[in-house]
Amino acid sequence: MSASDGPGRLRLQPVGSPMRLERVVFSHGWFQTPPFAWDPDAGVLERRERIGARALDLRITGGGRGVWVHPPDELSAAERRIVVARVRRMLQLGVDLDGFHEAAARVDEALAADLRTVGAGRLLAGASLWEDVVKAICGTNVAWRQAVNMITRIAELEPDGTFPEPERLLEAGEDGLREHARVGYRAPYLVGASRLAADGEIASLEADVPSLSPEELMRRLVAVPGVGPTTARFVAYLAGRFDVGLAIDSATIPAAADRWFEGTRPTDAQIAAKVEPAGEWAAATLYWATMRRWQQTL
């Protein structure tokens, strides 16, 4: 699936349909949160990752038939495997979007045409489910800019600049998370999630994601403190599972209202009925209807 090409450079290929790096980056707000950084002029997604004992600055470029990962120096075979696995997760290179645009067209032809034009479909995920859970909890019930501030301050807990291990959050404790990261009432949720992660349960769940039924996946995700149905669905999408139902949040509703209900606030049931023709891609269709609107605010 990937091959080394040139000194230290790694080429990764997506399953199924081609991709555009920039569209994955702008799939939602993660690119604004450390350890991600987006260089718009160079079109480079930067990311600091801990590989074994060292922290490396990865640069990710390209799109279409493949993505290039540029490590700062030569990697061992074992290090390459780790880098490839993480970047594949971040860019959802293993998610086969075949049929998505056709399914979306059954709901909204104009939306589907728009998604085709920009090559939308894959989402930017963290390097791990743990990272996605932390960031998603920070994104609940706050303006996105505020969530970015929380995540940025949480990231400061890891001295080497990589995404913090759960132990760093446990060391900070509820008081530290409140006072330093300003996470407010989310502090006990983050500590609870950190305990699960430190016990290996989040990694275990991540490993099980492909084999779980939608119901079981949801059951295990909402068992994480601070993760309710909406957040669970969102992180499931990031893990490549769009079959867990619709994540309807405060951004989805006005987006659906504008696009499909002439500005009138729809009920959840009305939204569900609207996207139902997309079948297995209903959640992705709704997601992108929301995000295409959000992207216009960038």
Place this chain on the structure above:
DNA sequence: TTCCAGGGGTAGA
């Protein structure tokens, strides 16, 4: 001041 932002937990019905 008051409202509310990419919700979740809880008690009570």
Place this chain on the structure above:
DNA sequence: TCTACCCATGGA
């Protein structure tokens, strides 16, 4: 299962 209420924070 469903609803009402509370929850820290900070910008509008």
